[in-house]
Amino acid sequence: FTPLSSLSDPRSPPAAFMRKEAMQVSIVLIFLSGVLGSTFTATRQRVRLANAPQGRSLQASARSRTRFEGAQSRVAHLTQPHRQNGYLSVPKRSLAITALEEASPTPAAPAPGGSKMWQVYEKVMGAATNLFPLWTLLSAIVAIKSPAAFAWFDTTWFTAGLGILMLSMGITLTPSDFAKVMGNPIPVAVGFVSCYGLMPLIALGLAVAFKLSPAMKAGLVLCGSVNGGQASNLCAYIAKGNVALSVLMTLSTTVGAIFMTPFLAKTLLGATIPVDAKGIAISTIQVVMLPLILGMGMRQTVPKVVDAIQPLTPVVGVVATCLLVGSAVAQVAPDIIGAGASLQWAAMLLHLVGGILGYWVMRLLGQDETTSRTSGIETSMKSSAFGFLLAKLHFGDYAARVPPAVSVVWMALIGATMAVAWRGMPIKDTTGALAKPKDY
Numbered sequence: 001f002t003p004l005s006s007l008s009d010p011r012s013p014p015a016a017f018m019r020k021e022a023m024q025v026s027i028v029l030i031f032l033s034g035v036l037g038s039t040f041t042a043t044r045q046r047v048r049l050a051n052a053p054q055g056r057s058l059q060a061s062a063r064s065r066t067r068f069e070g071a072q073s074r075v076a077h078l079t080q081p082h083r084q085n086g087y088l089s090v091p092k093r094s095l096a097i098t099a100l101e102e103a104s105p106t107p108a109a110p111a112p113g114g115s116k117m118w119q120v121y122e123k124v125m126g127a128a129t130n131l132f133p134l135w136t137l138l139s140a141i142v143a144i145k146s147p148a149a150f151a152w153f154d155t156t157w158f159t160a161g162l163g164i165l166m167l168s169m170g171i172t173l174t175p176s177d178f179a180k181v182m183g184n185p186i187p188v189a190v191g192f193v194s195c196y197g198l199m200p201l202i203a204l205g206l207a208v209a210f211k212l213s214p215a216m217k218a219g220l221v222l223c224g225s226v227n228g229g230q231a232s233n234l235c236a237y238i239a240k241g242n243v244a245l246s247v248l249m250t251l252s253t254t255v256g257a258i259f260m261t262p263f264l265a266k267t268l269l270g271a272t273i274p275v276d277a278k279g280i281a282i283s284t285i286q287v288v289m290l291p292l293i294l295g296m297g298m299r300q301t302v303p304k305v306v307d308a309i310q311p312l313t314p315v316v317g318v319v320a321t322c323l324l325v326g327s328a329v330a331q332v333a334p335d336i337i338g339a340g341a342s343l344q345w346a347a348m349l350l351h352l353v354g355g356i357l358g359y360w361v362m363r364l365l366g367q368d369e370t371t372s373r374t375s376g377i378e379t380s381m382k383s384s385a386f387g388f389l390l391a392k393l394h395f396g397d398y399a400a401r402v403p404p405a406v407s408v409v410w411m412a413l414i415g416a417t418m419a420v421a422w423r424g425m426p427i428k429d430t431t432g433a434l435a436k437p438k439d440y
Contacts (some may be wrong), residue, residue, distance in 0.1 A: 001067045032183035101102075122311055129238060129314040132256065132321075132416040132424065134267075139326035140409045144337060147330035149428055153323055162230055163285045165320040168313040169233045170295020171306050177244035187362065187371050191249040194358050194379040196260045199224040202353055204268060206346040212403075217404030218269050218395060220346055223387045224354075225264040227257040229325070230288065231412060234317035234377035235419035240427060241374035251288065261390070325412045326383045339406045347406045351414040355380030369427045381415040384408040 128135075145152055153161070181188070203224030207217035228250045235245035265271045299306045329336065358379025362372035388404035394400065 013158035022244055022370050062320050074112070087344065125312065125315050129318055130420050132238065132420050133316050133413055134411045135171060135318060135322045136416045139322040140329045142415075143329035144333045147333045150323075151325045153327040153330075157323075159287060161320045161324050163291045165230060165317050165324070166235060166288055166291035167295045168316045168320070169237060169247065170292040172237060172310060172313060173244055173247075173292070173296055173301050174299060175296065176246070177242075177301040181242065181248055184391075186365070187245055187367060187375060188248050188252055190361060190365065191344050191358075191378050192256060194354075194361060194375065195228055195249075195382075196225065196256060196264065198357060198361075199350070199354050199379065199382065200264050202357075206349055206353075209343040210346045211278045212342065212346065213399060215395070215397035216343060216403055218271065218397075219387075219391050219400040220343075220350065220407075221405045222261075222265065222391055222395075222400070223269050223347070223382055223384055223404050224350060225268070226383050226390070227253040227261070227386045228378050229381045229383040229385075229411065231321050232374045232378050233416060234314070234321055235377045235381065236374045238314055238416075239315070239377060239422035240375050240417040241377060241422070242370050243374075245371060245374050246378055247288075247292065247349045253378075254288075254383075257386075262313040299429055321412065321416075325408065328408045329405075330390075332388065332408070333399070335402045335405040336409065339402050341408055344410075345401060347403060347410045348414065350381070350407070351380045351410050355414060355418055373422050375420065377415055377418055380418065384411050417425050 056260060108150075200221060201224075203221045207220045212220060231244060232244045232250060235241075237243050297324040355376045359372045359376030367375070384404050384407035387407065388401055391401040391404055
């Protein structure tokens, strides 16, 4: 939601595309082109295999079923007792079994060609998704070392990246998913309280424990007092959480930021922070609601296409998130470099402790594993870029904007790490048995 033009540091040199930066951008574009090209080829192959071979296998199964039904009548005749030379004769059952075995339908042969290629492709994409924390860290390092490498990712691209991220989540959802979540409002309410009650207090406690300066204390508390970030929806998807619940939690905290962030700033810091309510509402509709509705509409109208591309949604989300993180970090690279170790520890623990407590609060309230994972990620991942903008606009001391800048990196890194860790852990139902996994 944050215009990157407003995040730019006036002391930074102009972001001109010099030879070195242009080469770096070219490498990024070539990499993305390769990913998109392989994605298109594999998706087209999968759609072709899902249509033509399936028809042939169905015809073969129908012919095999006809032979089997015909054999059943012969078996019935073979197994009926009959008289022979005045004695009652019962045929050997082995004859009937043999007849059934010979006429029983044979399983359809696997689809020829390409299926193994798709399986390999899925494994590669799964491995790339599991390395989400590494890609996030590398994006942040590149942005810090060479901020101009992300200069091309301006406000327009930033908004489009958020839209693509939400669209990739929208095609995994249906209206019934939201209906189920709305039938149990407790998790959304608890998530709201965790966002605006638990996290600000954690931030305040960490600022006191690490003896941060008053300005940095204000910036860290502000990080804990803003709404949840949109990248949490992707992390909930990767962690096998409840994506519909994650989206509703993000929407509720985003709308709540209109009045909760100024209230907390005034109560905990004694500062008055005006928030653009109209701007937040418009951004929520453009970046969150419309892409979600479009994605769900695609799932209803072109389900075959959606089924073919759905395995790619985590990869698309990871690429979009890494670009978003890199772009945000590039705007505040000098501030992150100049931050001390105490602030780094405080920012890291804010998101880590928040995620752990967000998970266990739900567990103690009797919620299931899926809901608890979603709550942990939602509580941990804050819209740190929005906090940076508020600190820049409304806090007079320049040091107050440093904690939100550091939080941008730790928020994405902790959230991605939790998502990947939970992705490899099976979900159990209330009886302790492994629950049937959803098709992620």
